[in-house]
Amino acid sequence: MKNKIAGFIILLVLILIFAFLAASLQPSWGQVSGKVNSLQQVDQMVAEQFPASKSLKLMQVALRYFGGNKQQNGVFICKDSLMLDVKPTDLKIANSNMQEMKRFVRKFECPSYLMLIPTASAIQQYKVPSYAEIYDQKAFIDEAYRRMSGLINSIDVYPTLFSHQDEYIYYRTDNAITGLGGYYVYTAASKKLGNWRVRGLEEFDVEHIDYDYYGDLYDRSPYRMINPDKVSAYVFSKYRRNYIVTHYDENGPRRYYTLYPDWKQELGTTMDMLLGGMSPIIDISVTNSQQGSSLLIFGDRSVQSYLPFLLINYGRVTIVDTSSVTPQQLEDIFVEDYNQVLFAYSVDRFVLEDQLSIIKQLPINEPLD
Numbered sequence: 001m002k003n004k005i006a007g008f009i010i011l012l013v014l015i016l017i018f019a020f021l022a023a024s025l026q027p028s029w030g031q032v033s034g035k036v037n038s039l040q041q042v043d044q045m046v047a048e049q050f051p052a053s054k055s056l057k058l059m060q061v062a063l064r065y066f067g068g069n070k071q072q073n074g075v076f077i078c079k080d081s082l083m084l085d086v087k088p089t090d091l092k093i094a095n096s097n098m099q100e101m102k103r104f105v106r107k108f109e110c111p112s113y114l115m116l117i118p119t120a121s122a123i124q125q126y127k128v129p130s131y132a133e134i135y136d137q138k139a140f141i142d143e144a145y146r147r148m149s150g151l152i153n154s155i156d157v158y159p160t161l162f163s164h165q166d167e168y169i170y171y172r173t174d175n176a177i178t179g180l181g182g183y184y185v186y187t188a189a190s191k192k193l194g195n196w197r198v199r200g201l202e203e204f205d206v207e208h209i210d211y212d213y214y215g216d217l218y219d220r221s222p223y224r225m226i227n228p229d230k231v232s233a234y235v236f237s238k239y240r241r242n243y244i245v246t247h248y249d250e251n252g253p254r255r256y257y258t259l260y261p262d263w264k265q266e267l268g269t270t271m272d273m274l275l276g277g278m279s280p281i282i283d284i285s286v287t288n289s290q291q292g293s294s295l296l297i298f299g300d301r302s303v304q305s306y307l308p309f310l311l312i313n314y315g316r317v318t319i320v321d322t323s324s325v326t327p328q329q330l331e332d333i334f335v336e337d338y339n340q341v342l343f344a345y346s347v348d349r350f351v352l353e354d355q356l357s358i359i360k361q362l363p364i365n366e367p368l369d
Contacts, residue, residue, distance in 0.1 A: 116141045
């Protein structure tokens with residue numbers, strides 16, 4: 001009851017402020033009553049006559065929020081976070097992605113795995129506005145694994161993430177899992193990929209590289225009353241590893257000798273400090289690893305959260321960002337060089353975006369006579 005009263009008072013105050021500003025910012029129409037010849041002139045006129053339009057816009061958003069509209073521009077506005085509203089109109093894209101995986105396995109006959117990572121609105125449903133219709137990501141994941149059964153091994157991270165739903169496993173302002181969420185994904189994946197011993201979280205040093213991060217959902221949503229995120233880097237502390245991280249993009253290769261290059265000013269954003277950001281192809285070698293296994297990942301940027309943990313089990317991992325890689329870049333990827341292949345995607349990207357038609361371009365390394 002107290003929250004409702006407080007919300008009503010805030011709403012009333014905002015209405016009064018909005019009315020005052022609207023009245024004080026009435027344009028002098030005598031100055032603009034001449035003929036308007038283009039939309040550009042209209043935009044310029046509005047900018048000149050309403051210098052506080054941004055403030056008014058933010059106030060309008062707040063009024064809508066307190067009025068009960070808690071989904072704006074495809075983003076759920078929750079108590080302490082923003083969440084993507086995953087709404088596929090149909091499953092044509094997802095079905096196509098699954099068909100491409102089947103073709104891949106039949107073509108290359110290599111041990112392959114599928115890992116679909118649910119978004120925050122699925123795992124933390126208790127935060128979503130009560131009136132909202134939430135896409136049933138768990139049902140989709142279960143059906144996808146059923147359809148791939150017999151060809152591709154499934155890695156179901158849903159139960160693990162759900163059991164930790166009250167922890168900081170999703171960013172408040174970004175459509176991604178955090179480093180902690182990535183650890184829990186690793187615990188599920190490690191068991192299925194090789195039945196390796198799962199390392200405890202205490203075996204990793206953690207460094208908080210940003211306490212004031214705002215992500216893609218913050219940019220997309222007009223709502224601003226959300227606290228910034230904390231971005232953390234995890235490094236295995238028991239045995240120090242030496243990494244060579246090579247990015248391949250349209251500008252050619254660039255190389256780092258750490259999983260977390262700290263040249264934020266050069267790289268761009270905080271997220272670009274995780275693995276050096278995303279590129280069409282990223283190749284990571286662990287030069288002092290005693291593990292001989294190699295892993296090829298077809299995936300998206302969710303890899304930035306779990307790979308620093310999963311790397312413990314491998315001597316080499318190559319990531320192909322299927323949303324940006326080109327056929328020419330794929331010519332240098334030979335599936336036969338890897339012990340395992342992992343298809344790993346956030347559910348929203350798997351059902352909404354064509355991720356895998358590009359892998360038709362993968363070459364087959366013919367054996368020499």
